[in-house]
Amino acid sequence: QRTSRRREAMRGAWHPVVGVLLLAVAAPAAALVLPEATLRKTLSHHKLDGALVDRVLSSATTAVRQWAPQASDFLRPPEAQAVVGAFAKLVDVSAEASGGYPLAERQRVVFRRGDDETDLEAHLPELLKAVEVEGNFLFDSASHRDFLGAVLSLGLKREAVGDVLVTGERGAQLVLAPPAAALVCAELSRVRSVPVTCREVPLAELKGGGEVRRKSVQTVEASLRLDAVASAGFGMSRSKMASHIESGSVLVDWVEARSASAKVAAGNVVTLRGTGRVTIDDVATTAKGRFRVAMTRLT
Numbered sequence: 001q002r003t004s005r006r007r008e009a010m011r012g013a014w015h016p017v018v019g020v021l022l023l024a025v026a027a028p029a030a031a032l033v034l035p036e037a038t039l040r041k042t043l044s045h046h047k048l049d050g051a052l053v054d055r056v057l058s059s060a061t062t063a064v065r066q067w068a069p070q071a072s073d074f075l076r077p078p079e080a081q082a083v084v085g086a087f088a089k090l091v092d093v094s095a096e097a098s099g100g101y102p103l104a105e106r107q108r109v110v111f112r113r114g115d116d117e118t119d120l121e122a123h124l125p126e127l128l129k130a131v132e133v134e135g136n137f138l139f140d141s142a143s144h145r146d147f148l149g150a151v152l153s154l155g156l157k158r159e160a161v162g163d164v165l166v167t168g169e170r171g172a173q174l175v176l177a178p179p180a181a182a183l184v185c186a187e188l189s190r191v192r193s194v195p196v197t198c199r200e201v202p203l204a205e206l207k208g209g210g211e212v213r214r215k216s217v218q219t220v221e222a223s224l225r226l227d228a229v230a231s232a233g234f235g236m237s238r239s240k241m242a243s244h245i246e247s248g249s250v251l252v253d254w255v256e257a258r259s260a261s262a263k264v265a266a267g268n269v270v271t272l273r274g275t276g277r278v279t280i281d282d283v284a285t286t287a288k289g290r291f292r293v294a295m296t297r298l299t
Contacts, residue, residue, distance in 0.1 A: 032064045032092045032113075039086050046082035056083055056109070063111035064093050071108040071127040073159030074099070074177070077254050080107045087111075096120050099162050100128045100175040101208040103276055103298060105254070106162045108177075128162070129181035130203050131174045133188065135196035138169045142191050143247040144273055147172045150191045156180050165207045165274045166249075171196060173206055207274060217278070217295045224283065224291055226252065227260035230270050233278035233295045249273045275299060 036057055043053045056072050063070040072083065080097040087095035092114045099107035110120060110127060133147065147164045151174065162175030171191075176184060185198045203209070219232035230250065231241035242260040244250050250257045251271040252264065264270065264280055271277040276299035284292045 034061055034064065034090070034093065036061075042086040043082060046078070046086075048079060048082060052079070059109075060087065060093055060095070060111040064113055067113060067116075069110055069112045069116070069123045069127065071110050071177075074106040074108055074162045074175075075159075076106060080109055083109045090114070098124060098128065100124065100130060100203045101163075101206045102210070102212045103208050104163050104175065105251070105271060105273070106175075108162070124203060127178070128203060129176050129178050130201050130206050131176055131181050131184050131198055132201045132205075133171045133174060133184075133191065133196050133198050135171050135191060135194040136169070137171060137191075137194055140193050141169070142166070142172070142194065143249065144172075145248050146192050147174070150188060151180075151184060154183055154187050156183065163208075163273070167207060167274075173201070175203075175206070208276075213299050215297045215299075217297050219293050219295075220286065221291050221293060224263045224265065224293075225260065226250070226257055226262045226264050226270070229264050229280065229293055229295075230272070230278065232293070233270060233280075233297055234272055234275065235297075244272060 034057070039057060040053055043056065044050070048056075052073065059070040059072050062068075075083065075097075084095045084097050087093060094112050094114055094116070095109050097107040097109050098120065099105065108127060110123060112123070144164050144166055147166065148161065151161055151164075152158065160177045160180040165173040167173060174181075174184065181200060185200060188196060188198050190196060217233055217235075219229070221228045221232065227238050227242045227245060231238040234241065241250070245257050245260045248256055249272060251273070252262070253269055254271070266280050266283045268280045269277055270280070276297060278298070279296045280293060281296055282294040286292055
């Protein structure tokens with residue numbers, strides 16, 4: 001039996017002519033080496049933090065060497081775009097970004113070997129988790145900041161947390177890295193004064209899931225104040241938009257807006273967390289000195 005096992009391990013073949021044992025030893029595959037110096041220079045040009053660049057390169061290298069998809073931290077849109085762009089021309093590794101649903105703000109870049117032809121969606125359940133946080137917030141409403149603060153108070157780092165989608169009086173949905181999801185489900189018991197329960201749900205149940213809808217919007221405004229333009233873009237009252245801005249739910253070019261009176265311009269992207277985003281395509285001045293604004297709403 002020992003001889004049999006050894007023979008199986010050796011997987012040899014007796015050459016009938018020369019009378020020697022030829023071992024079928026598989027030659028190791030040539031190790032794929034990423035152009036690390038070039039990638040580091042490109043990512044640094046986009047002003048990515050050095051420690052973040054190190055983690056990105058480590059994930060990409062592991063994906064290539066271990067033949068298994070690896071994901072970066074959750075990144076802001078400019079960071080994710082920079083990383084995907086830096087790897088775009090490489091053959092040995094692919095890079096695609098996903099935050100669990102089509103209009104996700106914070107996304108992880110998923111690295112795979114270039115010859116991996118499986119669909120990205122097939123890998124997402126291993127790399128992204130959706131958690132439903134449920135409670136009765138009717139009398140003590142909680143904002144995006146409240147839910148994020150409660151999660152980070154567990155000891156999680158921001159890069160382990162994706163989008164926070166507030167679902168009104170019922171609570172919120174969180175997109176998390178798998179270890180973070182396990183921690184939140186085990187330990188998060190209260191947000192503000194409200195007791196909560198947490199459970200994992202399929203990514204398909206996220207509030208922002210489904211096909212992205214586009215709509216062209218035009219408005220004429222007396223000024224280019226953020227609350228005026230954004231309220232028209234999202235089709236809501238100006239006072240409600242001002243409330244969203246005050247709660248930290250509105251971003252301009254991926255930076256949280258601080259003031260409803262801030263001015264916007266053509267090319268800006270205005271995001272309302274949990275709802276969608278508006279791109280300001282064009283701004284023109286009318287004969288009466290008002291501003292005609294053309295926008296595209298994505299929801």
